[in-house]
Amino acid sequence: MDSDTENKIPIRVQGLCKSFGKQMVLDRIDLRVATGETLAVLGRSGTGKSVLLKLLIGLLTPDAGEIEINGHRIDGQTAKDPNKVRTTIGFVFQNAALYDSLTVEENVAFPLRRHMPMTDQKRRDRVRQLLERVGMEDAAAKMPSDISGGMRKRAGLARALALDPAIMLLDEPTAGLDPITANEIDQLIRELQTERHMSSILVTHDMLSVGRVADRIAMLKEGSIVAEGTLADIRRSDDPFVSQYMDLSGEVS
């Protein structure tokens, strides 16, 4: 790969290490995600998947290693203004993390208010568009505490899309949802990715979701990547941990 192509890689992670106290959570992780590609990160609970996402957006600082988002370093040592990079990333949190003092509509408008100067009317139109896109136009005026888990995830997605991000980080978007709602959310994510050519990292335990959304999979075990490839590659893996994971996750065929 020549250096020109390398610069265009939306997400590049090299030698990333992070520990909390004596516990090494991520140990020399290397990852690349190409434009329009979706990488699913799998692994047991507590293996640092969510930590990886938080490092990518600069909410945590790595102990060592490099993180490059669209060619900008965001790993603390050389990052000048992490906020510039953050506006190009949409982050969907595990429990949606909607601001509970604001309505759904105000939640989606929040990033727009801060980063996109526009008239109130234009902003309202844009929020309405985004809510329509995720099928939430009827719940615009509701408070986050008054809507269901699936609706909160949709609203979280709409908020993450507000600034037209080139990169999407999804932390268990279908966790705790019934299979039908989970499928709807996955379809929505897939459609959005096709429409917007976003590069995404999806952290999940839901193999059905992986099959529907991901192009490539990275399997984490004790802070390291033990297998990486397409779903077919992972199925063929003879690593005992990977086989066990796939067997127990109900991954058939």
Added chain:
Amino acid sequence: MNPQSKVAPRPGNCTILTVPDQRIAPLRIADLRVVRLLLGGLEWFGEIGRFTVDLVSAALAPPYEGKELLRQMDEIGSKSMPLVALAGCAIGVVLSLQLRDNLAQFGAKAMLPSVIVMSLIKESGPIITALIVSGRVSAGIGAELGSMRVTEQIDAMEASAVDPLKFLVATRVLACILMLPLLTAVADFCGIVAGWLTTTLVEPITFTYFLNNGLAQSDFGDLLPSTLKTMVFGFLIGLIGCFQGMRAKGGTQGVGRASTSAVVLASLFVILADVVLVRLIITFFN
């Protein structure tokens, strides 16, 4: 810590109890409870110091959060007003009731208005206001930011490139700084009116006479520093409430801890700061 007994399996059906080695470990200074508390306290001071420096630099950098500041001023100021007014009235009544007989014993009953007014303006008004606000606002801020922290709302805010120190913390601290003197003025006024009412019920005097007599002994030099010192109280209340909330962890229990510790620490530091401020005011303004 209690030594835990372990049941060790043995071949066959029987098990034996093994008791961990109970020889007394050498005493280490760092293990002493008092030392741990002291180190914890020092760590807290270090952290809140760094938090304050970060807060000031975040608050000074444009753009400024005017709308959010106004919202917080309403939340912290306007909504505390009824409580503060009521507390001010109660203090006015109590001062009048307590002092009347005491002053009469010394034949100084004519001093009653000025003692009530001076006492309210110089100390009772500011400290009661600060304690009421630290109870209501510190706990509120601690719980609000604490629950935002544990439900990842603060992470979500950072992820959308908004600095929570600027948007959430700076606005709340500044609102506390600006509202405390105003609330103190309300408490002072209500206390004076209630003090007059209580006095006039026993011995009718006009409000004008009460006020003129009360203010005869004091001037602007008494009123201003005592009222403005509450800005320091406001800073402490806002800062400690926000700090405890922002460092909350561990689910709902963590939110509860953040809220309780915010009230306790804010009230304590308000009283401690008052000692220093009163000394400074006496030195520089009297």
